[in-house]
Amino acid sequence: MTDLHWLPTHPDWRQRLRSLHTDPATAWDNAVALANVRLNFVLTNALDEAVRRIFPTGPETLSTKKVRLAVLGSSTLAHLLPGIRIAGLRRGIWIDTYENDYGQYLQELSDTDSPLHAFKPTAVLVALDAYHLTAGVTSGMDAASVEAALTEMQDRIKEIWHLASDAFRCPIIQQAALPLHLPLLGNNEHRLPGSRSWFLTRLNTALRTMAEQEGVDILAVDDRAARDGIAKWHDTALWHRSKQEVSPTASPMYGDLVGRWLAAKQGRSFKCLVLDLDNTVWGGVIGDDGLEGIAIGQGSPLGEAYTAFQEYARELSRRGVILAVCSKNDEANALEPFEKHPDMVLKRGDIASFVANWSNKADNIRAIARDLNIGLDSLCFIDDNPFERNLVRQELPMVAVPEVSDDPTGYPVALSDGGYFEGLSVTDEDRERTSQYQGNKARDAMKAAVTDLPSYLRGLEMELIWRRFDKIGQQRIVQLINKSNQFNLTTRRYTDEDIVAVMADPNAFGLQLRLTDRFGDNGIIAIVIGRLQPNKDLYIDTWLMSCRVLGRQVEPTTLNLIAQEAARLGAKRLVGDYIPTKKNGMVKDHYAKLGFTVMASDEAGGNRNILDLMAFTPAETFIHVIEG
Amino acid sequence: MATEAEIYRGLNEIFSDVFMRDDLTLTPALNAKDVKGWDSFKQIEIIMASEEKWGIKFNTRELDALRTLGDLAKMIETKAG
Known part of the structure; x- marks a missing residue:
């Protein structure tokens, strides 16, 4: 896969591109946002041209x-430059590029009057194609001749580095050779000294x-091609047609590899x-499923997948x-699994800043940045929930938010392929960093919320689809009634018979509510x-809700429905009880x-609450209510 | 199964992305001489974007035979049909 799968798609991208020029003051920031979208090579070129x-x-x-x-380089390179420039833009970096006249890299390096010298590069990428690098190597050669050819090629590359370094005194990156030659022997290709592949x-x-x-530094396109398949990177027919070693379809990925290097250099x-917990670090919801109910560890494929993700996170740390x-x-x-679950790979001590509460995540991420005393633009946030991802993207565009599905096997891949943590070296200090942050920090009190939640909610196009209890929903209704612990006012458990x-009962009603938004269907x-x-x-005998949809005005909208049915x-009048349990402290003041x-x-700690329906005015919310 | 109209709609989107213009009228007779900037690289972009869009692959002989937009549309119809 050479597509930038960790970036989100954007439905209005083309329109936004067309209107980019209308406001020069915001054009750059808007262009950065447009670059942080899953672009193919055509759209990459279009954005590059507009910018x-x-x-x-x-x-x-x-x-x-x-x-x-x-x-x-030694082959056609022009098609790679927009991808590189846009990868810079994606990171807020302006990149001017220069390519040598076709095949003339050595001449231009040696000639101080050349346009290359006039360009005065601050970084050099040496991108020699695999045909050029194996010129003269044939299967008829004996081992000694091949050895000499290898040494000669190394010396030639070193010469390029020296020329560039002496002339420009700037960082140099060497593209590894793309492994595009076909084997001649096969599995034991290494026994044929003159094999170009070997x-x-x-x-x-x-x-x-x-x-x-x-x-x-090395641009590891060989490793990348090993992951993606060489056919995704190199199209032989295209090589014959236009001498493009890297296929244009791979150019956004190629550019991103260069862009993350340049960003790391700065x-x-x-x-x-920054990790979400429920359904990101373990399967299930700890508040509802409990320590025994969450999926983590050996024994289930899902549990093992979450373990693998935790291991990847620990390796990064x-x-x-x-x-x-x-x-x-x-x-x-939230702390309980870290402290008590034997299969947790991550321990409390691995986490430098631990924020678990019911505030919105944009504010909590701001708090984490303050807590750790690092910039918001150095945070990468992973969450299985599209609502949370998009809230953070909208409120904190400088925070990286990889696009992931609900499949935990994809989480390490998204973090790795996205290149967020591109590193150039590792020091002893790096290895000790987490403990340093833990030792130094003093937790500030949460500052006042500043997130513009209403505008986000308005843009969500939420629909609350309500039905009375029915046979179709029965199984899910019983399941929720017996599973929900946190947002559950009375925690009364009922069987199928009770629901029937x-x-x-003509003097009772049961409501099942489904929430949809522009990111999809959240289910009942x-x-x-x-x-x-x-x-x-x-x-109100029972009122329970999934914590996934907290903070989205579902509660007042639900009350409107209850009042209508009542x-x-x-x-x-409406009468509602809060009956406390170990887990439902969050709804203590729900009715108030x-x-x-x-x-x-x-x-x-329980309470009983009354609402006079004569004096009740339905709350106005951003949720469109329909019966269905 | 892509119809001729669908193919032209798809090509219209590709052309408007590739040339950053919304005013091109795509006709079967359209060729590289008619559009400013339609060089061999843009040609490759158009081909590869078409391959990506319809999940098809053109071989060298087929590409060499392309003269007009109508040739391309017909080939897409044959392959994606």
């Missing part, structure tokens, strides 16, 4: 350093040793991985990436059972928040 039309030499002031990159394998190993000695790689947690949970629940009885997210009392009070049964009057509280 260069608006900014022929780049914006005047930038917080990043502008780069002048010379790309030197020659390149050896050259790629030698390049890395040389690069260490010479202070040059110290702009991401430094901290051991090489210097800081780990943090941002979870919608009661803190005690509600359906048959809330259940309500109301029972009309002889005194015309409507007693009125249908002739009720005058919705405008109920607290009538009684008991010693155990």
Whole structure:
């Protein structure tokens, strides 16, 4: 796969591109946003053209350093340059590029009057194609001749590095050879000294040793091609047609590999991985499923997949990436697996900043950045929930938010392929970093929320689709009633028979609520059972909701529905109880928040609440309600 | 199964992305001389974007035989049909 799968898609991308030029003041920021989308090579080229039309030499002031990159090579390179420039843009970096006249890299390097010297590069990419690198190597050669050819090729490359380094005193990166030659022997190709395929394998190993000695970096397209398949990177027919070694379809990926190197050179790689917990670090919801119910560890394929992701995160942390947690949970629940679950790979001590509460995640991520005293633009946030991802993307565009599915096997891949934590070296300090952050930090109190939630919610196009209890929904209704622990006012458990009885009772109603938004269908997210009392009070027997949809105005919208159904049964007042359990502390003040009057509280912490329906005005929310 | 109209709609999107223009009228007779900037690289972009869009692959002989937009549309119809 050479597509930029870790970036989200954007439905209005083309329109946004067309209107990019209309406001020069915001054009750069908007262009950066457009670059952070899953672009193929055609759209990459289109964005590059538009941006260069608006900014022929780049914006005047930038917080990043502008780069002048010379790309030197032996084949067609022009098609790779837009991908490189857009990869810079993706990271807020302006890149000017230069390519040598076809095949003339050595001449231009040697001639101080050449346009290459006039360009004054601040970085050099040496991109020699695999045909050029194996010129003269044939299967008829004996081992000694091949050895000489290998040494000669190494010397020639070293000569290029020296020429570039002496002339420009700037960082150099060498593209590894793309392994595109076909084998001649087969499995034991290494027994044929003059095999071009084997020659390149050896050259790629030698390049890395040389690069260490010479202070040059490597662009590992060979590793990338091993993951993607060489056919994704090289199209032989295209080579014959236009001498493009790297296929244009792979050019956005190629560019991104260069862009992340340039960003790392400016110290702009991401430094901290912020983890959601439920269904990201383990399977299930700890507050509902409990310690025994979450999927983690050996024994189930899903549990093993979460273990593998935790291992990848721990490996990152051991090489210097800081780990943090941002979870919608009661803190005690969120901590429990870290402290008590034997299969957890990540321990509390691996997490430098641990934030678990019910505030919105944008504010919590700001708090994590303050806590760790690092910039928001060094945080990368991973969450299985598209709502949370998009909220953070909208509120904090500088935070990286890889696009992932609900399949945990994809999480390490997204982090790795996205190149967020591109590193150039590893120090002892890196290895100790997490413990340093833990030792130094003092947790500040949460600052006031500043997130513009209403505009986000409005843009979500939420629909609450409600139905009374029915046979189709019955199984899911019973499951939710018996599983939900956190947002559950009374925690009454009911069987299939009980639900059938509600359906048959003319003085009761059961509601099943489904929430959809522009990111998809969240499924049945809330259940309500109301029972009309002889005194015309409507007693809210059961009200539970999935914590996934907290903070989205589902609660007041649900109350509107309850009031409507209660009125249908002739009720005058609503009566709602909060019955405390170990896990439902989050809804203690649920009714008071919705405008109920607290009538009684008991010693155990429970309360009874009343709402007069005559005086009730339905709340206005951003949720469109439909029966269906 | 792609119809001729669908193919032209798809090509229209590709052309508007490749040339950054929304005012091109795609006719079967259209060729590289008619559109400013339609050089051999743009030609490759158009071909590869078409391959990606319809999940097809053209071989060298087929590409060499292309003269007009109509040739391309017909070939897409044959392959994706």
